[in-house]
Amino acid sequence: MRPTRQQEIIDAAREEFVEQGYGAASIRDIAQRCGMSMSALYHYYPGKQDLLKAILDEGVEAYFDACERALATAGPDPAERLQVLVAATVVFRADHPVKSSIMTEERSLEPENLASYRKQTARATQQFQEIIAAGLVAGVFTTRYPEDARRAIIAMCNAIAQWWRPDGPLTREDLVERYVALALTLVEYRPADR
Amino acid sequence: MRPTRQQEIIDAAREEFVEQGYGAASIRDIAQRCGMSMSALYHYYPGKQDLLKAILDEGVEAYFDACERALATAGPDPAERLQVLVAATVVFRADHPVKSSIMTEERSLEPENLASYRKQTARATQQFQEIIAAGLVAGVFTTRYPEDARRAIIAMCNAIAQWWRPDGPLTREDLVERYVALALTLVEYRPADR
Amino acid sequence: MRPTRQQEIIDAAREEFVEQGYGAASIRDIAQRCGMSMSALYHYYPGKQDLLKAILDEGVEAYFDACERALATAGPDPAERLQVLVAATVVFRADHPVKSSIMTEERSLEPENLASYRKQTARATQQFQEIIAAGLVAGVFTTRYPEDARRAIIAMCNAIAQWWRPDGPLTREDLVERYVALALTLVEYRPADR
Amino acid sequence: MRPTRQQEIIDAAREEFVEQGYGAASIRDIAQRCGMSMSALYHYYPGKQDLLKAILDEGVEAYFDACERALATAGPDPAERLQVLVAATVVFRADHPVKSSIMTEERSLEPENLASYRKQTARATQQFQEIIAAGLVAGVFTTRYPEDARRAIIAMCNAIAQWWRPDGPLTREDLVERYVALALTLVEYRPADR
DNA sequence: GATGAATGAGTTTTCATTCAT
DNA sequence: GATGAATGAAAACTCATTCAT
Numbered sequence: 001m002r003p004t005r006q007q008e009i010i011d012a013a014r015e016e017f018v019e020q021g022y023g024a025a026s027i028r029d030i031a032q033r034c035g036m037s038m039s040a041l042y043h044y045y046p047g048k049q050d051l052l053k054a055i056l057d058e059g060v061e062a063y064f065d066a067c068e069r070a071l072a073t074a075g076p077d078p079a080e081r082l083q084v085l086v087a088a089t090v091v092f093r094a095d096h097p098v099k100s101s102i103m104t105e106e107r108s109l110e111p112e113n114l115a116s117y118r119k120q121t122a123r124a125t126q127q128f129q130e131i132i133a134a135g136l137v138a139g140v141f142t143t144r145y146p147e148d149a150r151r152a153i154i155a156m157c158n159a160i161a162q163w164w165r166p167d168g169p170l171t172r173e174d175l176v177e178r179y180v181a182l183a184l185t186l187v188e189y190r191p192a193d194r
Numbered sequence: 195m196r197p198t199r200q201q202e203i204i205d206a207a208r209e210e211f212v213e214q215g216y217g218a219a220s221i222r223d224i225a226q227r228c229g230m231s232m233s234a235l236y237h238y239y240p241g242k243q244d245l246l247k248a249i250l251d252e253g254v255e256a257y258f259d260a261c262e263r264a265l266a267t268a269g270p271d272p273a274e275r276l277q278v279l280v281a282a283t284v285v286f287r288a289d290h291p292v293k294s295s296i297m298t299e300e301r302s303l304e305p306e307n308l309a310s311y312r313k314q315t316a317r318a319t320q321q322f323q324e325i326i327a328a329g330l331v332a333g334v335f336t337t338r339y340p341e342d343a344r345r346a347i348i349a350m351c352n353a354i355a356q357w358w359r360p361d362g363p364l365t366r367e368d369l370v371e372r373y374v375a376l377a378l379t380l381v382e383y384r385p386a387d388r
Numbered sequence: 389m390r391p392t393r394q395q396e397i398i399d400a401a402r403e404e405f406v407e408q409g410y411g412a413a414s415i416r417d418i419a420q421r422c423g424m425s426m427s428a429l430y431h432y433y434p435g436k437q438d439l440l441k442a443i444l445d446e447g448v449e450a451y452f453d454a455c456e457r458a459l460a461t462a463g464p465d466p467a468e469r470l471q472v473l474v475a476a477t478v479v480f481r482a483d484h485p486v487k488s489s490i491m492t493e494e495r496s497l498e499p500e501n502l503a504s505y506r507k508q509t510a511r512a513t514q515q516f517q518e519i520i521a522a523g524l525v526a527g528v529f530t531t532r533y534p535e536d537a538r539r540a541i542i543a544m545c546n547a548i549a550q551w552w553r554p555d556g557p558l559t560r561e562d563l564v565e566r567y568v569a570l571a572l573t574l575v576e577y578r579p580a581d582r
Numbered sequence: 583m584r585p586t587r588q589q590e591i592i593d594a595a596r597e598e599f600v601e602q603g604y605g606a607a608s609i610r611d612i613a614q615r616c617g618m619s620m621s622a623l624y625h626y627y628p629g630k631q632d633l634l635k636a637i638l639d640e641g642v643e644a645y646f647d648a649c650e651r652a653l654a655t656a657g658p659d660p661a662e663r664l665q666v667l668v669a670a671t672v673v674f675r676a677d678h679p680v681k682s683s684i685m686t687e688e689r690s691l692e693p694e695n696l697a698s699y700r701k702q703t704a705r706a707t708q709q710f711q712e713i714i715a716a717g718l719v720a721g722v723f724t725t726r727y728p729e730d731a732r733r734a735i736i737a738m739c740n741a742i743a744q745w746w747r748p749d750g751p752l753t754r755e756d757l758v759e760r761y762v763a764l765a766l767t768l769v770e771y772r773p774a775d776r
Numbered sequence: 777g778a779t780g781a782a783t784g785a786g787t788t789t790t791c792a793t794t795c796a797t
Numbered sequence: 798g799a800t801g802a803a804t805g806a807a808a809a810c811t812c813a814t815t816c817a818t
Contacts (some may be wrong), residue, residue: 021302023218027813038814039779048813104298108215143379145372148350152376155353156346163345178339182346185337185379199802221788233790234803242788393781409690412605415809426810428782436809492686496603531767533760536738540764543741544734551733566727570734573725573767609792620793621800630792779818786812794804 006044008034010058013051018101022052022108052105053113059099060120066092067127078135079189085127086153086183087176093160094172100161128153132187141187149186156182200238202228204252207245212295216246216302246299247307253293254314260286261321272329273383279321280347280377281370287354288366294355322347326381335381343380350376394432396422398446401439406489410440410496440493441501447487448508454480455515466523467577473515474541474571475564481548482560488549516541520575529575537574544570588626590616592640595633600683604634604690634687635695641681642702648674649709660717661771667709668735668765669758675742676754682743710735714769723769731768738764 003011012033016025027048031038045051070088074080093100109117128150135141143149157179164175197205206227210219221242225232239245264282268274287294303311322344329335337343351373358369391399400421404413415436419426433439458476462468481488497505516538523529531537545567552563585593594615598607609630613620627633652670656662675682691699710732717723725731739761746757 019301021215021217021299023215024302025217026811028811037779039816040777042814043777046814105215107213108218145376148372148376151353151357152346152350152380155349156342159345159349178342182339182342182380185382186346186376188379220786222786231804232788233805236789237802240789407689409603409605409687411603411607412690414807416807425783427784427812430810431781434810495601496606533764536760536764539741539745540734540738540768543737544730547733547737566730570727570730570768573770574734574764576767608790610790619800621795622798624793625798781816781818783815784812787810788808789810790808791806792804795800795802797800797802 005036009036009041009044010051010055014055014098014102017052017055017105018098022048022105049110049113052108053117055102056106056109056117057120059096059102060117060124062096062099063089063092064123067124071127078131078138079140079184079191081131082128082135082141082183082187082189083180085131086157086180089154089157090160090176090179091172093157094164094166094175097161097164100158103158124154125150135187135189138192140189140192142190143186143188146187149188152186153183199230203230203235203238204245204249208249208292208296211246211249211299212292216242216299243304243307246302247311249296250300250303250311251314253290253296254311254318256290256293257283257286258317261318265321272325272332273334273378273385275325276322276329276377276381277374279325280351280374283348283351284354284370284373285366287351288358288360288369291355291358294352297352318348319344329381329383332386334383334386336384337380337382340381343382346380347377393424397424397429397432398439398443402443402486402490405440405443405493406486410436410493437498437501440496441505443490444494444497444505445508447484447490448505448512450484450487451477451480452511455512459515466519466526467528467572467579469519470516470523470571470575470577471568473519474545474568477542477545478548478564478567479560481545482552482554482563485549485552488546491546512542513538523575523577526580528577528580530578531574531576534575537576540574541571587618591618591623591626592633592637596637596680596684599634599637599687600680604630604687631692631695634690635699637684638688638691638699639702641678641684642699642706644678644681645671645674646705649706653709660713660720661722661766661773663713664710664717664723664765664769664771665762667713668739668762671736671739672742672758672761673754675739676746676748676757679743679746682740685740706736707732717769717771720774722771722774724772725768725770728769731770734768735765 009030013025013030016030016033019025020029025048027038027041030051031041034041045054066088067085070084071081074084106114106117129146132141132143132146132150136143136146160175160179164170166172170178203224207219207224210224210227213219214223219242221232221235224245225235228235239248260282261279264278265275268278300308300311323341326335326340326344330337330340354369354373358364360366364372397418401413401418404418404421407413408417413436415426415429418439419429422429433442454476455473458472459469462472494502494505517535520529520531520534520538524531524534548563548567552558554560558566591612595607595612598612598615601607602611607630609620609623612633613623616623627636648670649667652666653663656666688696688699711729714723714728714732718725718728742757742761746752748754752760
């Protein structure tokens with residue numbers, strides 16, 4: 001199944017943006033990268049900023065889809081929910097390093113687009129917050145600093161895109177196992193007596 | 195004591211680079227920001243790339259100075275050393291958010307400059323590695339994943355520059371206390387019996 | 389038949405280069421000269437150096453075409469061949485003074501382009517060398533200094549572009565007659581007894 | 583005897599102008615070439631154009647000095663006078679290739695300077711003209727085209743600077759001998775009966 | 777749907793020159 | 798006599814974007 005023209009374009013643009021930064025990336029190069037004329041590209045997207053918006057939107061959407069699918073498999077137990085959410089995040093960062101790295105280009109969104117984008121990404125914060133809060137209430141997470149633990153979990157997962165390589169010494173499964181363990185450590189998980 | 199012309203320039207350039215990204219930043223704007231003609235700027239720095247290099251170099255230097263001063267106050271105990279190193283890192287990120295954020299522009303260094311920069315930054319990794327290794331040997335750090343714990347510590351500290359504000363609800367002291375605690379949690383610190 | 393855009397450009401550039409010298413010539417002025425924006429010019433030629441290369445290439449090509457057509461009309465007799473070659477050269481210098489004068493800008497070719505250009509122009513030397521050598525062998529040219537005579541012939545023909553004007557006292561035909569005579573004098577032509 | 587500051591400057595400028603062309607040559611590079619600051623250079627010469635003027639003036643002066651010295655050694659015989667003048671010209675071109683090549687930068691003189699320069703160089707034409715005219719009157723030069731022969735002689739001598747090298751196969755003496763012979767051939771020298 | 781031509785504002789950088797010290 | 802700092806204009810070139818076809 002060939003990707004659509006639109007998809008080809010945003011794939012090429014994403015790579016270009018990540019490699020050069022939004023400001024330094026050139027529409028010319030993006031068009032060349034997907035073997036089409038600049039005018040053809042403009043037929044699908046009205047401008048550079050729209051490309052960035054489309055790319056970022058696609059990124060968060062894909063990430064939240066993955067999170068939802070993962071959480072759907074989990075029961076109500078906060079520890080289990082945190083585990084699958086971290087696992088989904090780790091897998092996403094590992095499998096889509098470019099989609100993950102593009103996030104720093106958020107600063108290049110025009111104010112209007114930035115506002116709507118921030119609204120979307122706030123959900124990520126919220127997802128983790130809710131689970132950690134539930135764990136605290138249930139008494140299984142015992143950290144005194146839930147907010148900072150949450151930030152640490154997100155930060156360490158985000159960093160994966162920068163160093164992990166599929167052909168490196170760590171398999172994706174190793175990675176998931178470790179980061180899930182670290183996340184539970186951070187929230188100071190103490191399993192309830194059965 | 196007025197800052198030197200060179201210092202004024204790199205301060206202005208750093209802000210511009212962080213706000214716009216290296217590629218989108220314009221020498222014109224940097225010159226304007228420090229009230230100087232473009233040609234005057236070129237009198238001090240031979241090009242845009244040299245500005246970036248100077249800024250990044252200054253950043254790592256300042257960070258390592260802070261680390262050294264901090265470690266000099268600590269004894270040989272790995273836990274203590276980790277605490278002061280994390281504290282120094284947190285303080286640096288909090289007090290110098292711009293110097294901290296510029297690090298992502300590393301990708302815009304030309305290969306030659308990138309290589310020498312990477313060589314410098316590797317020391318940060320090493321500092322943490324050595325302390326954590328010492329703690330493991332001493333039996334006070336018990337994590338099964340020392341490398342990943344290290345990465346998590348660095349990542350969570352780096353993220354501070356993006357959200358913490360001095361006029362926010364958290365004082366710098368709160369911040370240090372929490373991140374030191376989280377770091378010790380991550381390495382699974384178990385104090386030796388007295 | 390209107391000249392193509394590309395032709396307009398290199399015609400304008402040639403004039404500019406000859407008048408100002410390559411280094412002092414400005415792309416802005418070249419664009420203005422052919423009533424076109426600078427960016428339009430860049431649409432056809434990727435840079436200043438490419439303009440120079442294209443101009444010089446066109447020049448040698450046109451000259452060698454003229455030489456070939458001329459030599460095709462001559463029999464095997466060295467004196468006759470020298471006459472038509474000199475005549476062709478004189479006519480070319482007289483009719484295309486700008487194409488002729490641009491040759492001094494050879495020094496502004498970048499090394500790579502210079503090498504390939506030199507390879508082309510070497511043919512001019514060779515053409516004269518072969519004919520003079522043939523005349524010596526046949527005993528009709530009796531100069532003791534064939535190489536220097538060749539250089540003198542080429543130099544005197546090249547100089548024509550600098551002083552001859554179509555509306556001056558000398559017609560093109562006069563010019564040809566004289567320079568052919570001088571060339572035969574230089575090689576010390578002594579017709580074989582019939 | 584160390585060269586004066588002024589001399590150092592125009593020597594450096596001459597080389598720069600010949601290598602780059604007047605338009606592309608930079609005052610900065612000229613200053614560097616003679617190890618002095620730009621401001622120091624401006625202390626001696628008020629501008630770039632003045633450098634060019636000084637260089638060209640020095641060139642013609644040196645050439646005419648050489649011609650005068652040479653002609654002073656010759657008697658009234660036109661053939662002898664032509665010989666020493668050609669010899670002086672050849673030697674000058676061979677010994678001062680840079681001073682010779684700079685002549686093409688004449689086009690970069692501002693109108694005022696150009697006019698006075700042209701007035702000077704006209705003497706070269708005149709010198710040859712007078713001698714050839716005398717030879718024709720005396721019946722020892724028999725060319726039908728004295729003006730064109732003169733131009734050819736000057737052109738072939740001028741070209742020497744472009745190809746002759748002191749360490750090449752031809753000694754300076756060989757060179758003189760040959761060009762004197764070619765010059766006499768061009769004017770069709772026929773020695774008067776004893 | 778797609779293209780090549782065109783543009784005007786922008787980029788980084790270099791220039792010749794001036795001037796206070 | 799000499800210098801480092803500073804400048805405004807101009808250089809070559811690239812940009813995102815538009816439009817007629």
